[in-house]
Amino acid sequence: MSEQKRMLRRRMLDLRESLSPEQVRRESLAVCERLVRHPVFKEGETILFYFPFRKEVDVRPAMEEAWSAGKRVVLPKADPATKSLSFFSLRRGEPLVSGSYGIPEPSGKASAKIPPGAIDLVVVPGVAFDERGYRLGYGGGYYDRFFSRHPGPFKRIGVAYSFQVVPTVCPEEHDQRLDGLITPSKTLSF
Numbered sequence: 001m002s003e004q005k006r007m008l009r010r011r012m013l014d015l016r017e018s019l020s021p022e023q024v025r026r027e028s029l030a031v032c033e034r035l036v037r038h039p040v041f042k043e044g045e046t047i048l049f050y051f052p053f054r055k056e057v058d059v060r061p062a063m064e065e066a067w068s069a070g071k072r073v074v075l076p077k078a079d080p081a082t083k084s085l086s087f088f089s090l091r092r093g094e095p096l097v098s099g100s101y102g103i104p105e106p107s108g109k110a111s112a113k114i115p116p117g118a119i120d121l122v123v124v125p126g127v128a129f130d131e132r133g134y135r136l137g138y139g140g141g142y143y144d145r146f147f148s149r150h151p152g153p154f155k156r157i158g159v160a161y162s163f164q165v166v167p168t169v170c171p172e173e174h175d176q177r178l179d180g181l182i183t184p185s186k187t188l189s190f
Ligand SMILES: Nc1nc2c(c(=O)[nH]1)N(C=O)[C@@H](CNc1ccc(C(=O)N[C@@H](CCC(=O)O)C(=O)O)cc1)CN2
Pocket: 050, 051, 052, 053, 056, 076, 077, 078, 085, 101, 103, 125, 126, 137, 138, 139, 140, 141, 142, 143
């Protein structure tokens, strides 16, 4: 991986760490308001979210809205051995367990497993995003691998603080593009 990418990741994570809890709350709410008004969200029945950790955009208000609207809320489970994700639906109030990297994850009951083909929308976390729809993550390649194996039928929509949108994330051959990006003040499509 390029030195440029590593430096951008470090810089963006430092900036994110400096957000106050109040900023995280306010900006996340603004992102969620846009997200739930998005046609793909409104039309989707099965939505893959992520469980926010550290100071990632908190998408839990949108998860609540999805449950209220009768949609299926899905979370990823990361397998560090294969660097792959699997997906499990989550009921409102259902407890999560601490997974790899300390991120809360569904317990992984076989009956809750969701095949990628059943997902309508993926809400994509990231460290930085660019104006062409590329993203920079934590460097695990989890979402890149998932998207290259399963190009659809779902839409991929990134969520970001405004400062996380940069001119370029220096994409490499394997980097997968998003269909859209939502910030507190903009809804972009690519
Ligand atoms: N909330 C959330 N859940 C998610 C992701 C995400 O970005 N956000 N993922 C998106 O992929 C997957 C988990 N991927 C991750 C990959 C690396 C690290 C991480 O902390 N890496 C260390 C590097 C050292 C190491 O490999 O242990 C680091 O950044 O300090 C965290 C999550 C699945 N679940």
